[in-house]
Amino acid sequence: MVNCVVCGRRAVYIERSSGYAYCERHFLKLFSRRVKRTIRKYGLFREREDIVVAVSGGKDSLALLHFLLKLSKKVRGWRVRALLIDEGISGYREVTKKDFIKFAEEWGVEYRIASFKEEVGLSLDEMVEEGRRRGLPYLPCTYCGVFRRYLLNKVAREMGATVLATAHNLDDVIQTYVMNVIVNNLDKLSRLGPKTGVVKHPKFVPKVKPFYEVLEKEVALYAVLNNIYPSFTECPYARLGVRWTIREMINKLEEKHSGIKHLTLRSLLRIISLIGGSQEGEGGPATCRLCGEPSAHEVCRACQLKMGLGLIRP
Amino acid sequence: MRVTVRVVGGEAKDVEIVGAGRKVKDVIRDLGLLTEEYIVMRGSRVLTDEDEVYDGDELVLVPVVSGG
Ligand code: SF4
Ligand SMILES: [Zn+2]
Ligand SMILES: [Zn+2]
Numbered sequence: 416m417v418n419c420v421v422c423g424r425r426a427v428y429i430e431r432s433s434g435y436a437y438c439e440r441h442f443l444k445l446f447s448r449r450v451k452r453t454i455r456k457y458g459l460f461r462e463r464e465d466i467v468v469a470v471s472g473g474k475d476s477l478a479l480l481h482f483l484l485k486l487s488k489k490v491r492g493w494r495v496r497a498l499l500i501d502e503g504i505s506g507y508r509e510v511t512k513k514d515f516i517k518f519a520e521e522w523g524v525e526y527r528i529a530s531f532k533e534e535v536g537l538s539l540d541e542m543v544e545e546g547r548r549r550g551l552p553y554l555p556c557t558y559c560g561v562f563r564r565y566l567l568n569k570v571a572r573e574m575g576a577t578v579l580a581t582a583h584n585l586d587d588v589i590q591t592y593v594m595n596v597i598v599n600n601l602d603k604l605s606r607l608g609p610k611t612g613v614v615k616h617p618k619f620v621p622k623v624k625p626f627y628e629v630l631e632k633e634v635a636l637y638a639v640l641n642n643i644y645p646s647f648t649e650c651p652y653a654r655l656g657v658r659w660t661i662r663e664m665i666n667k668l669e670e671k672h673s674g675i676k677h678l679t680l681r682s683l684l685r686i687i688s689l690i691g692g693s694q695e696g697e698g699g700p701a702t703c704r705l706c707g708e709p710s711a712h713e714v715c716r717a718c719q720l721k722m723g724l725g726l727i728r729p
Numbered sequence: 730m731r732v733t734v735r736v737v738g739g740e741a742k743d744v745e746i747v748g749a750g751r752k753v754k755d756v757i758r759d760l761g762l763l764t765e766e767y768i769v770m771r772g773s774r775v776l777t778d779e780d781e782v783y784d785g786d787e788l789v790l791v792p793v794v795s796g797g
Contacts, residue, residue, distance in 0.1 A: 417777045427775040436777060473795045635793040636768055639775065647738035647792060662794060666765040 428636055431673040439640055446637050450482060450625050457609040459623040460578065463492035467576035467620075469567050470497045470526075472511030474638040474645055475582035477518055479626060481643055483580060484522055497526040498571055498579075500563050503538020507650045514645035529570045535562055535717075536726045543652075545724050555652040558720060565717040569708060571620045583624045586631035589679040590661050597657075601690075608687050616700055616709035630676065730784035732756055736767075737791050746782065754778040756788065766793050 417426040419438035426436035430445075437445055454460055468483060470476035480497055487493040499515055501508055512528070519526050532538045537545060542558045571579045588607055595603050605611070609627040612619045626634055638644040653659060668675045702708070703715035705727065710716075714729075721727045730749075734756065735741040744759060753769050753776050767790040769776045782788070 416781075417779050425774075426777050429777045429779060436779075439775070475795065632765060632768065632793045635791065636775065639768055639770075639791060644791065647795075649738070649795070663763075666763045669765050670763055 427640070428633070431669070432677055442636065443640060446629060446633055447482075449629050451486075453609060453628045454625055457623075457627070459580075459610055459625055460490075460493070462490070463577075464494070465575055465577040466493060466495045467571045467574055467579050468495065468497045469571075469579055469581045470499050470515055472499065472508075472513070472515035472518075472645060473582075474643075475584060475587075475626070475631070475634050477515070477643050477645060478634050478638045478641070479580060479582040480518070480524065481522075481641060482637070483625070484524065495524070496574065496576075497524050498567065498574065498576075499526065499528045500566050500570075501528055501530040501532075502559055502563065503531050503540055504559075504650055504652070505540055507648055510646055510648045518643065518645075527570060527574060529566050531562055531566075534566055534570075535721065537724065542724060549724070551723055556656045556658070559652070561716045561720055565708065565715070568618075568620050572618060576620050579620045579622050581622060581624055582626055582634075584626040584629055584631045584634050585676055585680055586662070586665070588624070588627060589676055589683065590658055590665060592679065592683045593661050593665065594657055597661075604683070604686055605690060607683060616702070618702075618707075619709045628680070730782075732782055732784075732786045732788060734760065734788045734790060737789060751782055752778065753780050753782060753788075756782055757790070762790070767791060768793060 417429065417436045418424065419426050419441050420435045421441045422438060424438040427439050428442045429436045460466065466483060466487070468476065468480045470480055480495070483495050487495045497515070497519060499512060501512060518524075530538070531542070539555065539559055543553070543555050546553065546558070567579060592604065592607055595601065610621065610623050612621045635644070665676065665679070701710050701712065703710035703713070703718055705714055705718040708715055708717070718727060722729055730746050732744050732746050733741055734744055742760070744756060746756060746759065754764050757764050757767060757769070757778070764778045769778075770789045770791060771786060
């Protein structure tokens with residue numbers, strides 16, 4: 416058995432970068448300290464905040480909701496609610512949606528569910544089908560990501576959120592970093608900061624990532640130890656994306672060279688500060704002339720994709 | 730020694746582990762998996778990668794990565 420460096424009890428986790436082992440209690444303390452440090456360091460929340468947590472029903476977003484609900488008991492000015500985007504992925508989202516509703520009812524969280532089908536006109540499965548019929552490139556994760564971000568911002572704003580918290584962890588962030596570097600999407604790096612979209616557009620709800628400096632494994636362990644690890648399901652499109660391979664590559668690297676992940680995050684933060692855009696909003700300062708939402712171009716990505724699918728006319 | 734491993738969301742596997750003093754990380758690597766991607770439990774206990782495994786152990790691997 417391995418012993419906790421703090422109290423000597425049976426350890427549940429060994430931090431690879433430091434080599435220190437922690438028991439359940441001290442792991443949870445460490446986790447909480449790390450996340451609070453991130454919140455403080457990057458000024459993610461103010462004293463009064465109407466926080467909406469973007470949830471999928473997966474372990475990361477349930478863990479974030481759990482964490483912020485507990486923390487909000489100590490901060491008077493905070494209100495914490497949840498928003499789930501139902502993309503319409505059969506065999507997957509129904510399961511995680513159920514897990515989320517169960518959690519929300521247990522914890523008495525106010526929430527809203529917005530679906531692609533109702534808000535955009537087609538479910539993700541139907542978009543994939545329609546795209547195939549029209550001979551468009553097969554990119555489920557692109558449709559998924561663009562419309563999800565679009566709806567998160569729009570619906571959170573309608574809910575009166577002052578900030579939208581997402582459960583992106585260190586692993587997610589560096590995977591996206593590496594992916595964007597590989598496919599030459601350097602302009603997208605600025606949205607990978609811990610806080611984005613503050614001043615750019617009145618319709619843009621600021622986004623924050625409280626799990627920015629904790630590893631995916633640590634978030635999973637937090638969920639397991641708090642008994643909120645949901646049913647295990649996997650998106651049927653997940654393994655097709657580039658991210659799947661990148662994640663495997665980075666995990667293999669970390670296994671051989673401890674500390675690679677934290678180093679990559681530091682590299683990202685440096686680049687963001689060099690391009691001077693840690694506060695940059697992903698929408699950009701313009702307004703889409705078709706839907707009126709924040710956009711980097713004259714017509715936003717969501718409307719461009721809708722046109723491709725024949726949902727709207729130019 | 731023999732250890733039974735069940736991956737949550739997957740099937741159970743019996744693994745033959747050669748040698749004494751083998752650790753959780755050895756079992757995971759023998760299966761061709763990465764320790765970064767699983768939390769390992771024995772019963773209701775969470776194990777670290779450096780904990781020893783014993784003959785007849787039933788381990789549950791909880792996936793860390795969630796596709797989606
Ligand atoms: S894997 Fe792709 S399609 Fe599935 S939830 Fe993630 S982004 Fe959406
Ligand atoms: Zn301890
Ligand atoms: Zn638009």
